[in-house]
Amino acid sequence: MSNVQQTYQLAQQQFADIGVDTETALNLLDKLPISMHCWQGDDVGGFEKGAGSLTGGIQATGNYPGKARTAVELRADLDKAMSLIPGKKRLNLHASYLESEHKVERNEIKPEHFANWVDWAKQNQLGLDFNPTYFSHPLSEEATLTHANKEIRDFWIEHGKACRKISKYFGKELGTASVMNIWIPDGSKDLVVDKFAPRQRLVESLDAIISEKIDPQYHIDAVESKLFGIGVESYTVGSNEFYATYAATRGTALCLDAGHFHPTESIADKISAVMPFIQHLLLHVSRPVRWDSDHVVLLDDETQAIANEIIRNQLFDRVHIGLDFFDASINRIAAWVIGTRNMQKALLKALLEPTAQLRQLENARDFTARLALLEEQKSLPWQAVWDMYCERHNVPVGRRWLDDVRGYEKTVLSQR
Numbered sequence: 509m510s511n512v513q514q515t516y517q518l519a520q521q522q523f524a525d526i527g528v529d530t531e532t533a534l535n536l537l538d539k540l541p542i543s544m545h546c547w548q549g550d551d552v553g554g555f556e557k558g559a560g561s562l563t564g565g566i567q568a569t570g571n572y573p574g575k576a577r578t579a580v581e582l583r584a585d586l587d588k589a590m591s592l593i594p595g596k597k598r599l600n601l602h603a604s605y606l607e608s609e610h611k612v613e614r615n616e617i618k619p620e621h622f623a624n625w626v627d628w629a630k631q632n633q634l635g636l637d638f639n640p641t642y643f644s645h646p647l648s649e650e651a652t653l654t655h656a657n658k659e660i661r662d663f664w665i666e667h668g669k670a671c672r673k674i675s676k677y678f679g680k681e682l683g684t685a686s687v688m689n690i691w692i693p694d695g696s697k698d699l700v701v702d703k704f705a706p707r708q709r710l711v712e713s714l715d716a717i718i719s720e721k722i723d724p725q726y727h728i729d730a731v732e733s734k735l736f737g738i739g740v741e742s743y744t745v746g747s748n749e750f751y752a753t754y755a756a757t758r759g760t761a762l763c764l765d766a767g768h769f770h771p772t773e774s775i776a777d778k779i780s781a782v783m784p785f786i787q788h789l790l791l792h793v794s795r796p797v798r799w800d801s802d803h804v805v806l807l808d809d810e811t812q813a814i815a816n817e818i819i820r821n822q823l824f825d826r827v828h829i830g831l832d833f834f835d836a837s838i839n840r841i842a843a844w845v846i847g848t849r850n851m852q853k854a855l856l857k858a859l860l861e862p863t864a865q866l867r868q869l870e871n872a873r874d875f876t877a878r879l880a881l882l883e884e885q886k887s888l889p890w891q892a893v894w895d896m897y898c899e900r901h902n903v904p905v906g907r908r909w910l911d912d913v914r915g916y917e918k919t920v921l922s923q924r
């Protein structure tokens with residue numbers, strides 16, 4: 509018996525003592541995919557021919573060597589990262605990660621430009637999610653779906669429609685619905701007199717984009733709000749209230765990004781606030797440091813609180829867990845591995861909680877026992893259960909994954 513198995517057996521007993529079956533927890537964890545975002549691998553650059561620099565009020569800071577320069581390199585990096593992460597994974601692609609010999613305008617992108625991604629996803633048994641790219645483009649400089657100029661607006665509406673076709677293609681080919689998230693950077697650096705008209709135009713543009721009905725078995729629309737971006741500090745058209753109302757009235761999914769709110773707001777608390785009104789919620793689990801800095805996800809209180817809400821309320825099929833960070837100052841593969849494993853650890857910890865018992869105490873207004881048990885829970889040996897999960901999935905236990913990343917850095921990344 510390996511050390512991991514021995515330690516696991518002891519932990520299993522300790523959890524059994526509080527009424528938690530670790531095997532049930534591990535089985536459930538296996539059913540919770542994490543959608544890893546492609547853009548951590550190349551600092552949100554994408555592979556469009558003649559692409560310019562990153563715009564839209566977001567920034568990947570740092571210059572760590574070895575970033576992926578082609579889709580082939582990015583897939584190889586993802587293969588490496590995914591080989592170090594246990595459990596079910598998906599890949600979240602942006603439209604700007606298309607593959608084509610020639611320049612393709614955003615309103616003309618087609619499923620064929622993503623055929624290699626689909627083949628790769630099939631080989632690796634992954635689902636794909638999607639995002640139209642409403643930034644890093646000459647026509648996005650002033651605004652996109654909210655632009656006062658109808659021609660520009662129409663261009664971006666066409667982009668949205670083209671992306672839905674690609675998303676549907678992903679869903680059909682892979683047998684799992686692709687969640688397509690719309691995020692636009694439109695807003696204003698300084699005071700705005702007419703805040704109403706751009707929001708009215710956004711409603712109309714979004715309505716036009718989603719006008720064609722698509723089977724939710726293949727494709728789910730989502731909309732993502734934001735508080736502010738760099739250069740658009742005073743006004744964001746797609747604010748939280750705007751999109752929460754839009755999603756509730758149009759039946760789309762809502763996307764909550766952990767970095768898109770005031771610093772003391774927690775998206776964990778928002779989950780139960782919106783779920784009574786919407787069918788699907790997409791999460792962008794991220795880590796804002798003072799602003800929407802998109803640092804790598806930690807196993808911190810916020811990540812844990814998000815996981816607790818999903819698990820305690822059994823929102824397994826209605827909450828889609830995506831990641832959204834892009835740190836260019838550290839090894840990019842390590843960033844994926846750290847952030848994704850942390851999200852999984854948080855989910856496992858939540859699955860190991862005796863929620864029914866805690867709920868009973870709460871209903872009986874025994875808040876002393878509730879607090880006592882919640883705190884005791886923190887020092888139970890969840891890590892032994894996590895190690896068992898890694899061992900069963902043939903991925904490195906503990907810090908050993910870092911050796912693999914270092915090896916890859918030496919043989920592959922340093923040659924770029």
Ligand SMILES: C[C@H](O)[C@H](O)[C@@H](O)C(=O)CO
Nearest residue numbers: 547552566639691765832
């Ligand atoms: C690259 C993504 O679309 C982007 O991060 C978006 O989801 C966002 O969060 C913008 O701040």
Ligand SMILES: [Mn+2]
Nearest residue numbers: 732765792832
């Ligand atoms: Mn996001």
